Amino acid sequence: MANKEGGKSGGMAHPGGSRRNLRQPSIKDIARLARVSHPTVSRALQNSPLVNAKTAAKIRKIADEAGYRASAVARGLVTRRTRTIGLVVTTVADPFASEVVCGVEQTANDHGYSVFLADSNADPERERKVVQAFAERRVDGIIVTSSRVGALYLPRLTEMMVPIVLVNDQYPGAFVHSVMIRNLEGIRAAVRHLIGLGHRRIAYLGDQFGYQSDAERFAGYREALDATGIPFHPELVVHGDGKPEAAVRAMETLLSLAIPPTAVCCYNDMSALGAMQSIRARGKRVPEDISVTGFDDLFFASYTDPPLTTVRQPMRRMGQLAMEGLLKLMAGEESVVKIEVEAELIVRGSTAKVSRNANGNRRS
Amino acid sequence: MANKEGGKSGGMAHPGGSRRNLRQPSIKDIARLARVSHPTVSRALQNSPLVNAKTAAKIRKIADEAGYRASAVARGLVTRRTRTIGLVVTTVADPFASEVVCGVEQTANDHGYSVFLADSNADPERERKVVQAFAERRVDGIIVTSSRVGALYLPRLTEMMVPIVLVNDQYPGAFVHSVMIRNLEGIRAAVRHLIGLGHRRIAYLGDQFGYQSDAERFAGYREALDATGIPFHPELVVHGDGKPEAAVRAMETLLSLAIPPTAVCCYNDMSALGAMQSIRARGKRVPEDISVTGFDDLFFASYTDPPLTTVRQPMRRMGQLAMEGLLKLMAGEESVVKIEVEAELIVRGSTAKVSRNANGNRRS
DNA sequence: AGGTGGCGTGTACACGTGTGCATAAGGCGA
DNA sequence: TCGCCTTATGCACACGTGTACACGCCACCT
Structure with missing residues (x-):
């Protein structure tokens, strides 16, 4: 012995x-x-x-x-639960995504779960590998933060019979749950704020066409316009891709208009960053010549010059809510998770009363 | 049958x-x-x-x-290799960290590895849990991106007999390998650039005291000064915490000096963000009154007003290098990984020739 | 005194995969 | 025809843990 x-x-x-x-x-x-x-x-x-x-x-x-x-791996084999979740983002390098990741991760850890991080980069091949990896790892649940997910690979994700929570996206399907910001109300508040400052020619600088959140924010823009009786001008709607570079170009289009807008409502803060630079490059000033609003309230929003008026999204909290919802789904305590969180308008220095001569050619 | x-x-x-x-x-x-x-x-x-x-x-x-x-879990049990790594960051919400994470994740995925993400938040209790989780999950290797790691919990990490690669930190120990930016050369280039523009009263706005990378960057600052025969003034050195808020306060200290600096060399871009706002709040202009430099070249550096002169750090590449090194260590192809990457000065609009009346009281 | 029940512990098996070894089939040369 | 080698497959076991079940022991009640 x-x-x-x-x-x-x-x-x-x-x-x-x-x-x-x-x-x-x-x-x-x-x-x-x-x-x-x-x-x-x-x-x-x-x-x-x-x-x-x-x-x-x-x-x-x-x-x-x-x-x-x-050994969690031996335990996972016998219990058939790995206490592991998969988290998909288009890219962690995006500040919005990383805030959500942060919220998810903290909550997961607090409940004894570990998280597999994977960024898809919107590359189909990479997405395929991500799905395969999650399936093989036998994750207990999945959270997706990626406005691109749409119909792309969600069907394959659902195949693994595990609850999936989407953050800021929606997709009709069996196992799909979501945490959403009230896009429409958020943008509406921003546009109303601009209207209250006397603006009438208000542009919308959106994300790529076809994304759910972009569609909703655009709808909020339209609604606010309609409610005030301001006519909609299609030429005041341009599209970027949610990043500064593309927003610069989109903003240039707006500035080249015969009658440029006096205010721009941007899809998100990253776009607003590009828009503001574009405006400066044209020798115009924010907010004296053109007012700008963003969406998200990323960390840099209070440090731009001028500080950015934006619609705050409680990103970390949304990550937390997504994880908490997923926990309930995995425990079977809940059969469906559908959460909407409020957006909050944060007024800073990038919006101001419309200047007297700017709207001079107001013919609408 | x-x-x-x-x-x-x-x-x-x-x-x-x-x-x-x-x-x-x-x-x-x-x-x-x-x-x-x-x-x-x-x-x-x-x-x-x-x-x-x-x-x-x-x-x-x-x-x-x-x-x-x-099932990767069953396979892991028998092969005793999970093809899984642990990635620790203080917080994913930090843009520097998220870029590194991005590089690590891509490379890991390309080689069939999945990554467990954990942010420590510099909270000892959370760090303890992270270490425990990684140990139980039987990760094959670990990457740490966290200037705070120091002596905190690295000893516990080494206990699990698995290779560990540190990004931008160093710690003397058995299983410790690293990927580092040339901090000293990077800051030196920035300070030389400022000196070349005629600046003599150059301040250093650092990170919290005691961090390796801060110490090295400070050394670069000193070295550039010494090489040019510019006397060192202790009152021109202030500390933040690597984030904008603290930098604002640190910058206020500098601005309150009897003879304020004509240029500020910041520990990183986040600090530069705060410094620039602080300067504007005092009614001074960048770069006309005060030049500012950053470090990292985060995405927003080209979108500040003025665009930020900074020292570029190939963050994503560093994450990639860390993962590639870890792969070699895990395969036993390499016994030690010690990589240094070059820093590159990117001159933009936040630095300019010193104004004539600013250095008027030049007595050094 | 014998039956009963609770408490503490051990035995046996399962989870899903990889791998060393034995084995069966078939081809080929002597 | 026999033996040997190659090829393809199955058998048995291991990985480390959780858990249903059996069992031994002791106290207690009848």
Whole structure:
């Protein structure tokens, strides 16, 4: 017996050893050291009431000293739950996405879940690999933050019979749940604010055509216009791609108009960044010549010159809500998660009363 | 036999089923369908030359039709390699970190690895949980992007006998490898640039005291000063925390000086953002009154007003290099990874020749 | 005193995959 | 025809954990 013990424990890993990956102690190693069977160790470490308190304490002490960490992979195999979720974003480099990721990750960790991060980069091949990886990893749930997801690969995701929560996107389907910002109300508040400042020629600088959130924000823009009786001018609607570079070009189009707008309502803060630069490049000033609004309230919004008036989106909170919803779905406590969060207009310095001579050619 | 088959396959998951998590098909299900043993399926799916080409093709077809995905968790249990890495950042919300994450993730995915993301938030309790999670998940390697890591929990990380690569931090220890930017040369280039523009009173707005990268950048600042014979004034050195808010306050200190600096060399772009706002708030202009430089070249650097002169750090590339190094370490192809990447000065509009009356009181 | 029940522990198995080894089939040379 | 080699396949086991079930022990009640 003692002989066997010596022989077997010879291969045990020890901290600071010169060779790596010798072997981490297993539950059986601990059982041998504690002179009990391995199920008793398992129960002791799970604080099961089935095991004698003194024995449990002794086992926990030994396990701790040996630096024992139960293998989540072995546990996952037998319990059929990995306590793992997959998180898909188009790219973490986008500040909106990274805030959501932050919220998701914190909440997941607080509940003992680990998160697999994958960015799709809107590349179909990469998306295919992401889905495959999540399937093989046997994630318990999935969160997608990517306005591009649409019909692209969601069907393949649903195949793995696991709850999926979408952040700021919607897709009609079986296992699909979502956390959304009230896009329409948010933009409407921004446009109303501009109208209140006397603006009548208000442009909309959107995202790429066909995205749900862009469509909703555009709808909010239209609604605010209509409600005030301001006619809609198609030439005042341009499209970027949600990033500054494209917004610069889109803004140039607006500035080249025979009668340029006196205010621009941007799809998001990144676009507003490009728009403002474009306006400066034309020798015009924000907000004296043109007012600008954004959407998201990213960290830099209060540090632009002038500080950006924008619609705040509680991004981290949305990540948290998505994860909390997913937890309920995975536990079966909820059969559907459909959350809408409020958008809040933050008025800063990039919007001002329309200048007297700007709207001079007001003919509408 | 047929009886048993019918009985067993009754529980197989099928796409679009109303109940979730019934069961995903296992390798044995595929084996039964293909009328072979499960090891043959295993070999066929690994493209092993041991299995007959026709049989393999048939098996692959059946597996594909059944939507079979081999369980990475079961595989990990037997192979003792999870093809999984852990990635620690203080917070993904930091644009620098998210760029690195992006590079790491892409490279990892390209090589069949999945990444567990965890942000520590510099919270000891959370860091403890992160380490524990990575240990239990049996990650094959770890990448840390966090200037705070220092002596905090790295010792605990090394206990799990797995290679660890640090990005922009260093720590003397057994399993520790790193990818670093040439901080000293980078800042030196920025300071030289300022000196070349005639500046003599150049301030350094650093990160929190004690961080390796801050120490190196400060050293670069000192070195450039010394090389030109410009005396060092301790009052021109202030500390923020790498974020805009703290930089605002630090900059106010500098502006309140009897003889304020004509140029500020910031630890990073985020700090520069705060510094520029602080300067504007005092009614001074950038770069006419005060020149400002940053570090990182984050996405917004070209969109500030004026665009920010900064030291570019190839963040995504650094993430890629870290992952590539880790891959080699895990494969045992390399015993030590120590990479230094070049910093590049990007001159934009936030730096200009010192104004004549600004350095009027030049007494040094 | 014998039956009963609770408590603590061990035994046996399962989870899904990879792999060393044995084995069956078939071809070929002696 | 026999033996040997190659090729293709199956068998048995291992990985580390959780859990249903059986079992032994002791106290207690009848």
